[in-house]
Amino acid sequence: MKATAIAPSNIAFIKYWGRKDEALRLPENGSISMNLSNLLTTTTVEFNKLFKEDKIVSSDKKEDSAKQNGNEGNRAIKHLDKIRKLARINLKARVVTKNNFPTGTGLSSSASGFAALTLAGVKAAGLNLSEKELSILARQGSGSACRSIPDGFVEWLDGDTSDTSYGVSLYPENYWDIADVVAIVSKNKKEVSTTEGHKLAASSPFFPLRLEKINGKIKSIKKIMETKDFKAFGELVEAEALELHAIMLTSSPSLIYWLPGTLKVMHAVKKWRQEGLEVYFTVNTGQDIHLICQKKDVEKVIEKAKEVSDVQKIIINNPSKGTYLTEEHLF
Numbered sequence: 001m002k003a004t005a006i007a008p009s010n011i012a013f014i015k016y017w018g019r020k021d022e023a024l025r026l027p028e029n030g031s032i033s034m035n036l037s038n039l040l041t042t043t044t045v046e047f048n049k050l051f052k053e054d055k056i057v058s059s060d061k062k063e064d065s066a067k068q069n070g071n072e073g074n075r076a077i078k079h080l081d082k083i084r085k086l087a088r089i090n091l092k093a094r095v096v097t098k099n100n101f102p103t104g105t106g107l108s109s110s111a112s113g114f115a116a117l118t119l120a121g122v123k124a125a126g127l128n129l130s131e132k133e134l135s136i137l138a139r140q141g142s143g144s145a146c147r148s149i150p151d152g153f154v155e156w157l158d159g160d161t162s163d164t165s166y167g168v169s170l171y172p173e174n175y176w177d178i179a180d181v182v183a184i185v186s187k188n189k190k191e192v193s194t195t196e197g198h199k200l201a202a203s204s205p206f207f208p209l210r211l212e213k214i215n216g217k218i219k220s221i222k223k224i225m226e227t228k229d230f231k232a233f234g235e236l237v238e239a240e241a242l243e244l245h246a247i248m249l250t251s252s253p254s255l256i257y258w259l260p261g262t263l264k265v266m267h268a269v270k271k272w273r274q275e276g277l278e279v280y281f282t283v284n285t286g287q288d289i290h291l292i293c294q295k296k297d298v299e300k301v302i303e304k305a306k307e308v309s310d311v312q313k314i315i316i317n318n319p320s321k322g323t324y325l326t327e328e329h330l331f
């Protein structure tokens with residue numbers, strides 16, 4: 001009754017922002033993403049009749065009982081409850097999890113975290129679920145986690161029910177030689193969690209306009225991905241990130257996730273493009289910024305990013321497969 005899974009985080013090219021059903025985490029719109037090879041969560045889950053309470057240990061923190069783990073712990077326990085219900089078991093769990101990257105800075109640790117917890121938990125509970133069922137379950141832990149289950153480039157389908165809202169692979173990871181160079185500009189944790197942020201989307205006067213146009217945007221990006229037109233792709237991805245932040249900036253209360261370092265990199269990217277380097281940025285709920293480029297330009301992008309004074313660390317990602325099991329347990 002022990003299993004371990006490794007899950008990639010993912011970067012959304014078309015973003016999930018706002019929910020039409022809070023409890024089920026059904027998004028207002030579909031989204032498109034790529035799994036990231038170097039932003040990984042590994043999670044081991046064991047259900048055992050000898051355990052008296054759920055214990056969740058993250059490598060970032062000291063060993064803690066779930067109660068002391070606050071919101072994150074509660075969310076993970078609720079997820080374990082869903083798995084226990086599905087498997088009709090009543091056993092308490094021990095969970096050990098580790099990320100190979102900083103959490104809470106906009107690198108979508110909840111996506112990899114809940115994808116890994118879902119697959120490890122389900123296996124440890126003795127269940128055999130399809131990719132679709134895993135994605136639906138992962139979505140209920142953290143929306144974006146449903147996109148970390150399938151391989152490569154993924155679309156989260158916009159369904160009105162739980163059964164129709166899940167991630168499907170559009171292309172495998174080797175389909176397109178593009179990369180995501182992540183520039184970490186601060187290790188500060190964000191003040192407003194993503195989960196809380198989603199609830200403010202509808203308070204922006206521009207949100208209805210976004211929703212009116214979003215399906216057209218999804219159609220466009222899928223067409224662009226079909227022909228691998230990198231320039232058109234980058235332009236759309238960058239515009240979409242700025243639109244997401246326009247919604248955040250104009251919601252009430254406003255959300256400002258950028259730090260000075262984020263803006264410095266944005267300006268630099270525009271300058272690098274004028275100098276002929278094909279690179280585009282995207283940003284989520286945090287200060288860290290993703291630089292999207294073709295693989296042939298990765299070295300140049302790294303060199304340039306290192307010149308920006310606020311950039312503390314760089315993480316290079318290729319497109320990755322989805323969530324998978326491993327025999328290397330964490331305990």
Ligand code: DP6
Nearest residue numbers: 012015016142143144194195284285
């Ligand atoms: C801006 O999936 O982290 O990164 O469902 O509340 O866990 P919860 O939200 P989450 O939201 C991700 C928001 C985003 C855009 C995206 O990844 O699509």
